[in-house]
Amino acid sequence: MRILLLAHAFNSLTQRLWAELQARGHTLSIEFDIADAVTEEAVALFEPDLVLAPYLRRAIPEPVWGHVRCLVVHPGIVGDRGPSALDWALQEGEARWGVTVLQAEAEMDAGPVWASVEFPLRAARKSSVYRNEVSAAALHAVLLAIERIEGGSFIPTRPEHVPGARGRLRLLMRQADRAIDWTRDGTEAILRRIRAADGFPGVADRLFGEACHLYDAWPEARLRGAPGAVIARRETALLRATVDGAVWIGHVKRAGSIKLPAVLSFPEQSAALPEAPLAGWWRAAEPTWQDIAYEEQAAVGVLHFEFYNGAMSTAQCERLRNALLWARARPVRVLVLAGGQDFWSNGIHLNAIEAESLQGGSAADASWRNIQAIDDLALELITTESQLTVAALAGNAGAGGCFLARAADYVWAREAVLLNPHYRNMGNLYGSEYWTYLLPKRLGAEGAQAVMRNRQPLTARAALASGFIDECIAGDAATFAAEVARRAAALAADPAFAQRLADKRAARAADEAAKPLAAYRAEELAQMRRNFYGFDPSYHVARHHFVHKSPASWTPRHLARHRELAGRTA
Missing domain, CATH: 3.90.226.10 (2-enoyl-CoA Hydratase; Chain A, domain 1)
Structure with a gap:
């Protein structure tokens, strides 16, 4: 098949689908989702059999999905709708989650289901789950959807008619939904909130009295302190006490700056903290931050x-x-x-x-x-x-x-x-x-x-x-x-x-x-x-x-092969 990948960026999932689908003999090109007119032009140039959207932040324009079959890879179970699917699942401690491949229509995440794959949801950073379980399930679901398209007999079912569908519409998770109360929230709840926001957008909080976003949290088994207090440092991480323990904060983004290791984000404040070194290189017996x-x-x-x-x-x-x-x-x-x-x-x-x-x-x-x-x-x-x-x-x-x-x-x-x-x-x-x-x-x-x-x-x-x-x-x-x-x-x-x-x-x-x-x-x-x-x-x-995550203004020619071919023709 001729498949056009439409994506916000060439992220890990898009890369994996790009490599795996080519290895299976499909002809691929990529267009970054920059503007509706650019997407429409890409479809006209490449004339794909299928548009596959593994990573989008906005809807596919109607002139595209109305003209060619478009499948969207949604990191949620059947029936789940909304842009924060994985965030909600991790923060709320879901035991199982999944990936659904839907056909694009006017309403986002509401089109007919071509394939879905579920997996046990690991208690880990969102970025880690995305690169591992989500990517594996997405590849499985996309290959199944393509197989069904090529077979010609499969009729996709709307999410509300899929037996056992348990997903629901959930709105964009905002910082108010992620907020941590260090005087009340326990370690596990805080870990879930920070993990569900990793690596974007992070949890809005304050350290040393300054606004920042928190990322990369790890539990600490032994050290304790007053809830909310930053009590120690180790290499590049900071330790913050909770009501029932403590968590290490590995990375921080200060207002107006970039994401950095926590100690580098607050060098002067960190220098005043006591160090909590480990004894050598051996793996610690209890949970802690150890790079x-x-x-x-x-x-x-x-x-x-x-x-x-x-x-x-x-x-x-x-x-x-x-x-x-x-x-x-x-x-x-x-x-x-x-x-x-x-x-x-x-x-x-x-x-x-x-x-x-x-x-x-x-x-x-x-x-x-x-x-x-x-x-x-x-x-x-x-x-x-x-x-x-x-x-x-x-x-x-x-x-x-x-x-x-x-x-x-x-x-x-x-x-x-x-x-x-x-x-x-x-x-x-x-x-x-x-x-x-x-x-x-x-x-x-x-x-x-x-x-x-x-x-x-x-x-x-x-x-x-x-x-x-x-x-x-x-x-x-x-x-x-x-x-x-x-x-x-x-x-x-x-x-x-x-x-x-x-x-x-x-x-x-x-x-x-x-x-x-x-x-x-x-x-x-x-x-x-x-x-x-x-x-x-x-x-x-x-x-x-x-580093500054500048939005793409064009798709590199080594990915947008349809534009390279068009240039040679011209």
Whole structure:
């Protein structure tokens, strides 16, 4: 089929549908929902069999849905209507939720149902549920809807006539609905409210007497204080007491600023708080905020790094490097770098870099420090000699995070993972993390250049087929973790382990003799210096628009293929 994706932005769900539908032989193009006239023009140019809307913030215009079949992916159960479906479900503690694919009509979310898929609703951040359960259910429902369209015999049913439908109309959730009363609300209620607003719009609140929005909340099992008081800090997070415990606030957006780690948002106020450090890198036994955590079983060590949205600041890269050096000294044969549940890594921390410029500093200098720090981390991973290393991608990876993963000996990815192994979308960045060494070794010179030119997301299956990763493992996050543990244990117990390690050392020595890693790094950083300090401001402009969530004014040509074809015809 010829399918036009109509979306507010190229978000994680849109990317997944784009990649998965193309892999199944459909011809796709994308148009961002900028204006009705632009959408109508896109339909006229592409002449799609189907318009699929996975992520919209307003209604499809009547001249479009009246002319071609339009299906809307709604993150709610059958009968649910309104723009805050997932927010309400999480805040109210629903046990099950779902995704419904409806045909677009004049009334939003009220058209005939083509498919619906339900799932157990995890108590987690909205952004996490969206990237995992919602995306998986949406893919299932969209494929089922397309199958029914192609079959030709299915007759969609209106939501009110679907047996067992339990959804209802619920209006836009406003900040009054999300408000926290720190003198009355318990920890679980506060966690639900902040999680239901993550990563947009956050919960409007006040910290240190100043208006802000809260994100990224975690429970604390031991520390206590006066309800509402900010009582401690740890690395980049702040601890706030509740009536029956405390919650860590990982990220904050102050009025007129950008979303940042909480301590960076309130640096002076945070400095006056007592620190609540953890004793080393071992995973804490009780619930708390811990962005880097190590655990060990027999001959396998696992290093987790739960960095919000996969962004890695200079300080986070330095701390993770220290944790890696510590883990390398442990008596283990295999080191697994597990990343976080939603993201393995997305490379340098653009928000932290932008914050430098907002505070009168140099974004170029901040970028330079960050790329040096992530290169230092990659170097330690590449030169690990006493263990075999595995990058286990339970969540997505992008830009420098993809090549940091490739610095490990093996890359194993969950089947649902998306990779964006390129830098060009961020103002034509050249990139570093030793990609000029790592990628040609895997894919050859031409294959490496093809990856860097391609600005499209890769599914884990496609990445495996290309040779970019080593294993693609089916199943949910728990299944993936269990399988990674099994495979890592088998690798550690392999009778050929000593020979594998010897071969690894020999290959590294031969590569170093042929061309030192320092030479690759110097060449990459010479290009990056031009990106950061040169006359072309593309990187700085792209970073600013990304961080400030500037609305799209046009659809990139590598996505809007109908416009590229129209231009060639003209």
